[in-house]
Amino acid sequence: MPASRLSFAFSSAALLSATAVLAQSLPETGKLDDSKVTQARYGSAAAPAAGLPPGAKAAPQANASSAPATFQTTPDWGDAITGVVVEAEDAGGKASIPVTFGQVFAPGDLKRGDVLHGRLADGRALPLQVDVKATHPDGSVRHAVISAVLPGAGKAGSQALALVKGKESAAKPAAPASVQALLDAGFSATASASIGGQAWTASADKLLRQKPEVWLDGPLVTEWLVSAPLRNEKGVEHPRLSARFAVRWYRALGKARVDVSIENAWAFQPAPRNETYDASIQVGGKEVYAKQDLVHYNQARWRKTFWWGEVPAVHLRHDSAYLMASRALPNYDRSVHVADRALAELKSKWSGERTEPMGIGLAVPYMPTTGGRNDIGLLPGWAAMYLLSMDKRAAEATLGTADLAGSWSVHYRDRKTGRPVSLIDYPYMGIFGTEADKRNPKTGKSEAFPPCPKDACKTPYHADVSHQPSFAYLPYLLTGDYYYLEELEFWGMYDVFESVPGYRDFAKGLVKQDQVRGQAWALRTLGEAAYIVPDKDPLKAHFRSIVKSNMDWFNAAYTDNPAANKLGFIANGHAIEYKNGTGIAPWMDDFFTAAVGHLTELGAEGAGRLLAWKATFPIQRMTAPGACWTGASIYALIVRDSSSAPFYPTMAQAWRASQAPGIGELECGSPALAQALKLKSGEMIGYASSNTGFPANLQPALAYAADAGGKAGQEAWRKFMARSVKPDYGMAPQFAIVPRGAQP
Numbered sequence: 001m002p003a004s005r006l007s008f009a010f011s012s013a014a015l016l017s018a019t020a021v022l023a024q025s026l027p028e029t030g031k032l033d034d035s036k037v038t039q040a041r042y043g044s045a046a047a048p049a050a051g052l053p054p055g056a057k058a059a060p061q062a063n064a065s066s067a068p069a070t071f072q073t074t075p076d077w078g079d080a081i082t083g084v085v086v087e088a089e090d091a092g093g094k095a096s097i098p099v100t101f102g103q104v105f106a107p108g109d110l111k112r113g114d115v116l117h118g119r120l121a122d123g124r125a126l127p128l129q130v131d132v133k134a135t136h137p138d139g140s141v142r143h144a145v146i147s148a149v150l151p152g153a154g155k156a157g158s159q160a161l162a163l164v165k166g167k168e169s170a171a172k173p174a175a176p177a178s179v180q181a182l183l184d185a186g187f188s189a190t191a192s193a194s195i196g197g198q199a200w201t202a203s204a205d206k207l208l209r210q211k212p213e214v215w216l217d218g219p220l221v222t223e224w225l226v227s228a229p230l231r232n233e234k235g236v237e238h239p240r241l242s243a244r245f246a247v248r249w250y251r252a253l254g255k256a257r258v259d260v261s262i263e264n265a266w267a268f269q270p271a272p273r274n275e276t277y278d279a280s281i282q283v284g285g286k287e288v289y290a291k292q293d294l295v296h297y298n299q300a301r302w303r304k305t306f307w308w309g310e311v312p313a314v315h316l317r318h319d320s321a322y323l324m325a326s327r328a329l330p331n332y333d334r335s336v337h338v339a340d341r342a343l344a345e346l347k348s349k350w351s352g353e354r355t356e357p358m359g360i361g362l363a364v365p366y367m368p369t370t371g372g373r374n375d376i377g378l379l380p381g382w383a384a385m386y387l388l389s390m391d392k393r394a395a396e397a398t399l400g401t402a403d404l405a406g407s408w409s410v411h412y413r414d415r416k417t418g419r420p421v422s423l424i425d426y427p428y429m430g431i432f433g434t435e436a437d438k439r440n441p442k443t444g445k446s447e448a449f450p451p452c453p454k455d456a457c458k459t460p461y462h463a464d465v466s467h468q469p470s471f472a473y474l475p476y477l478l479t480g481d482y483y484y485l486e487e488l489e490f491w492g493m494y495d496v497f498e499s500v501p502g503y504r505d506f507a508k509g510l511v512k513q514d515q516v517r518g519q520a521w522a523l524r525t526l527g528e529a530a531y532i533v534p535d536k537d538p539l540k541a542h543f544r545s546i547v548k549s550n551m552d553w554f555n556a557a558y559t560d561n562p563a564a565n566k567l568g569f570i571a572n573g574h575a576i577e578y579k580n581g582t583g584i585a586p587w588m589d590d591f592f593t594a595a596v597g598h599l600t601e602l603g604a605e606g607a608g609r610l611l612a613w614k615a616t617f618p619i620q621r622m623t624a625p626g627a628c629w630t631g632a633s634i635y636a637l638i639v640r641d642s643s644s645a646p647f648y649p650t651m652a653q654a655w656r657a658s659q660a661p662g663i664g665e666l667e668c669g670s671p672a673l674a675q676a677l678k679l680k681s682g683e684m685i686g687y688a689s690s691n692t693g694f695p696a697n698l699q700p701a702l703a704y705a706a707d708a709g710g711k712a713g714q715e716a717w718r719k720f721m722a723r724s725v726k727p728d729y730g731m732a733p734q735f736a737i738v739p740r741g742a743q744p
Contacts, residue, residue, distance in 0.1 A: 332733060
């Protein structure tokens with residue numbers, strides 16, 4: 001059996017129809033007692049059926065689409081590993097439904113040599129194509145792209161598709177797909193840009209004849225990747241603009257999905273600049289998209305997808321419980337009821353120029369904007385809403401904003417490799433620093449990006465590592481689309497090469513020089529890339545090397561350093577820039593702890609040791625004698641007497657130094673302390689009711705610390721959950737992360 005693809009098989013066992021969260025098929029470490037989480041969140045009086053918010057009723061499984069739009073019920077997949085629910089528009093009962101999606105698996109759930117097949121709710125077996133992309137250290141499947149062709153449902157509705165391990169199929173695999181057969185069927189796709197009356201074009205059907213790269217390859221579907229610079233009628237290449245096509249052909253249906261992206265992204269192209277043109281895309285000889293006077297920003301790209309041949313529109317609801325239990329995603333609180341008005345708000349915002357090429361969707365144009373934001377967190381708010389609700393509106397916003405992540409001027413493609421430029425290949429490249437900083441002494445050549453002529457590269461958007469959302473990780477995880485994979489790679493590399501080469505220690509890509517929040521979000525993106533990038537992708541090893549270099553540095557500076565501060569906070573970079581060099585921002589540090597917790601669950605080497613050290617900071621703020629959990633969410637914490645003094649050895653000293661005179665002596669949790677701080681009894685400081693307030697920022701860090709910190713971590717979490725004022729995460733759940741072993 002080829003290592004890149006698992007076989008497909010058939011089975012006639014019936015799919016169980018009980019409505020409950022996934023249980024027995026999960027690995028033991030992935031189990032979560034939803035009733036306890038609900039009880040801890042809402043109180044003992046509100047403990048309904050597992051996984052449901054107070055007052056909610058389980059929807060009948062006969063029609064999964066009848067579940068409330070704001071809460072996803074999960075079928076009991078029985079002996080299956082997991083599954084998806086496919087919601088399709090009315091196709092008159094005649095059209096077969098092609099589906100392709102990404103699926104992550106927990107270690108050991110789908111072992112090398114296992115066979116995966118599909119099973120519908122009525123027991124019918126369905127052949128699957130499983131293109132394995134990434135594997136766990138034990139050789140089991142980590143991430144795969146799964147394809148199937150579902151029978152028409154007869155009318156608009158949903159079909160549950162279970163993913164079941166079974167015996168090898170006796171069916172013979174189909175013959176390899178042929179590009180020529182696709183072309184003989186009449187397929188064509190062209191992208192063009194008209195500049196000053198001159199057309200620059202690229203044709204997918206012509207490029208397919210030139211040994212395309214294969215992304216998916218099996219009996220049901222083949223996807224080819226092709227690219228080329230746009231050319232004029234004389235065959236002259238445009239110096240900046242290029243086109244990329246991903247053609248996904250379901251040969252039995254005679255239909256293909258055409259993924260088109262136009263780039264202005266060459267890394268070392270002389271005289272880079274924006275380009276203005278009239279864009280046009282044709283599929284099958286018909287124009288399917290056009291936009292006049294499109295201003296295409298430098299180092300940016302845009303994407304559109306179309307079908308060659310009509311197919312029913314579909315929306316997939318993935319098994320959120322399994323996705324989170326696999327540890328590929330943080331453990332979001334599944335008792336959160338995503339508000340319908342929040343989803344409606346997403347839908348209302350998703351319109352106009354912000355959703356068109358060179359728009360940025362729901363992102364903030366000036367990324368360094370401070371304050372509580374919906375896009376800050378391990379996942380942005382819209383993506384967390386999608387994960388928890390699996391609602392179509394949240395899916396559109398999440399995937400659409402990921403498409404438009406290409407509009408930011410952070411995309412640098414290497415002409416030599418055809419891939420996003422790598423720090424390992426160019427250790428002296430960078431956005432900041434002098435020309436001398438960027439000259440590689442080993443080659444004698446400059447690795448500086450050519451400067452833009454004056455005003456030639458203007459963009460309304462400003463990227464910033466310290467406020468960077470996670471755009472592409474969840475979309476790639478759930479779709480397996482190559483575009484999202486490259487978005488993840490582009491942003492991951494940008495996070496390290498945008499700095500001065502010497503500051504990051506060149507090819508090591510150290511993030512230590514940035515703001516603490518910048519270190520957090522860079523590590524998050526780098527760790528996700530190292531985890532999910534396909535094994536055969538040459539950048540996989542590059543990302544893993546950069547992540548390991550960072551973990552080695554942080555462990556040497558803190559975990560293994562007897563002289564490191566005793567409180568557990570990050571002190572490097574721009575950490576101690578508050579109160580005249582005496583204070584830090586605990587909320588920034590909490591971002592860092594959460595990111596390291598996420599990397600630990602992703603299996604990054606050295607991350608677990610760093611988390612064990614970092615966990616002490618949120619734990620001590622909640623439980624240390626002489627300190628008070630009320631102020632664990634303080635905006636700035638004083639950690640030394642002066643900018644040259646040593647750090648305090650105890651949290652009690654930091655607590656007292658950070659309070660107004662007299663407050664540090666008041667009893668923790670007392671009415672007197674609450675009155676002095678102008679709080680309600682049991683309330684934490686820092687916008688406690690806000691879903692982006694400082695207690696909310698603390699929650700993910702404390703959740704990871706609760707699992708890593710033993711009894712002390714559990715006690716810290718108990719105190720945190722006992723607070724009287726909590727946010728409503730239904731409107732924005734990006735910080736609604738709970739421990740794996742959450743207890744009331």
